Amino acid sequence: MLAGKRILLIIGGGIAAYKVLELIRLCRKAGAAVTPVMTAAAGEFVTPLSVSALAGEAVHAELFDLTSEAEMGHIQLSRVADLVVVAPATANLMARMAQGIADDLATTLLLATDTPVLIAPAMNVRMWEHPATQRNLATLAADGIAIAGPESGEMACGEYGPGRMAEPAAILAAIDAALGPKPLAGKTVLVTSGPTHEPIDPVRYIANRSSGAQGVAIARALRDLGAHVRFVTGPGEVPPPAGVELVRVETAREMRDAALAALPADAAVFAAAVADWRVENASGSKMKKDGTGRAPALEFAENPDILKTVSQLAEGRPPLVVGFAAETDDVIANATAKRARKGCDWILANDVSPATGIMGGSENAVTLITADGAEDWPRMGKDEVARRLALRIAQALAAD
Structure with a gap:
């Protein structure tokens, strides 16, 4: 897969x-x-001997190592690789990269290289979410640096959230994507993700358990294959990937409007878990108990069907429209009927019963339903589901 490639x-x-x-x-x-x-700080966590042996x-660790400078200067070292990978990319290292600081061997190599760069961020969740880190991330993405992760999960400090470095297999896949062909270069793909929040009053809303993790993974995988991704997301727990055209929404109607505004596109993937209903008589003020013991009467109205709306457009329909069917019973039958009813090309069906742990979890088990039938995929991480789907989309668009 990476035969003959050199990674710095x-x-x-x-x-x-x-x-x-x-x-x-x-x-x-x-x-x-x-x-x-290795940076000086890296030596506090792993030994040069272990790294060198593997x-x-x-x-290489010292900028002013005269022997190394005589044999391979740092400028040459920065340019002999096919890809520069920074892992873990700490908040400090990302900040120095974004500002063009070159005060040790690592940052000097990064400033001197004309080779593509991939980073795998890793830090505490608060550091990751800090506005300074997000500004630096946006700068690096704008500079063309590829980004793998981070993932959400439990951290060494005991906190939980985004900032955990992607697993080695995921970084390897990102390396392969960075060095491989870009079959979606020049293509635009719309991706919707996350839940929608439908207000009851200014402080309460109706939502679901979607974290947005699968939609984020799909957007990232499509981006890595060279697509321009228009990413329309509800308020998910997982932060959106860098390097995409981001549109944030709250409600189903906002998501519909944003999705239509994102067209034309070569393909559209509707991974969002859109609320089926909204509260028609949502209050403009906070609802309060009145002492009678009676709950307020909520009147519901159906939300727009975004997948059906785009699938059945007379003009401007993407050549490939992909939907998701989150089911708890008769998964394949319900998803197959949904595909026919909505008019989309593909449906990815998954069982989101509580026992599966899929809704809001890190894994997924899907069945791809097309005009040719149903294809079961094994249970795997959501990143791997996304990579497999992105490759299938690339193949389908190439065949048209």
Whole structure:
């Protein structure tokens, strides 16, 4: 897969550095050569000996190592690789990259390179969500730097949320995508994601358990294959990926309007868990108990069917429209009927019964339903589901 490729791996100083040892092993197993560079802080978490033993090459760490400078100067070192990978990319390292600071070997190489760069961020959730980090992330994405992760999960500090470094297998897939062909280059894909929030009053709303993780993963996978992604998302828990055209919405009607405004597109993937109903008589003021023991009467109205609306457009319909069917009973039968009723090309059906742990979880098990029938996919991580779907979309668009 990566045979003959050379990766310059810059290891940042974070607890996630231990995962890099497995990443090196996977890269070499895939046929790539790995030249390791360690920051001073990285040595607090993994040893140069361990890194060197797995990479099969000496570790570079000092900018003013005269022997290394004589044999391979830092400018040459920055340009002999096919890809520069920074893992973990700490908040500090990302900040220095964004500002063009070159005060050690790692940042000097990053400033001097003309090679594509991929980062795998890793930090505490509060650091990741800080406006400064998000500004730096946006700067790096605008500079053309590819980004793998981060994921949401439990961290070494005991907190939970986004900021956990992507697993080595996911980073390897991102490396492969960065070095491989871009079959979706020049294509535009609309992706909807997350739940919608339908207000009851200014402080309450109707929602569902969707985290938005699958939609985010799909947008990221399509982006990695070269697509321009228009990402319309409700208020999901998982942060949107960098490098996409982001539109945030709250309600189903806002999502419909944003999806229509995002057309034309070559393909559309409707992964959002849109609320079926909204409160027709939502209050403009906070509802309060009146002491009678009676709950307020809520009147419901159907929300617009976004998948059906786009699938049945007379003009401007994307050549490929993909929907999701989150079911709890008779999954395949209900999803097959949904595909026919909505008029979309593909439906990805999944069982979201509480026992599956899929809704809001890190894995998914889907069945791809097309005009040719049903194709079961094994249970796998949502990133892998996204990569498989993105490749299928690329194949379908290439065949048209």
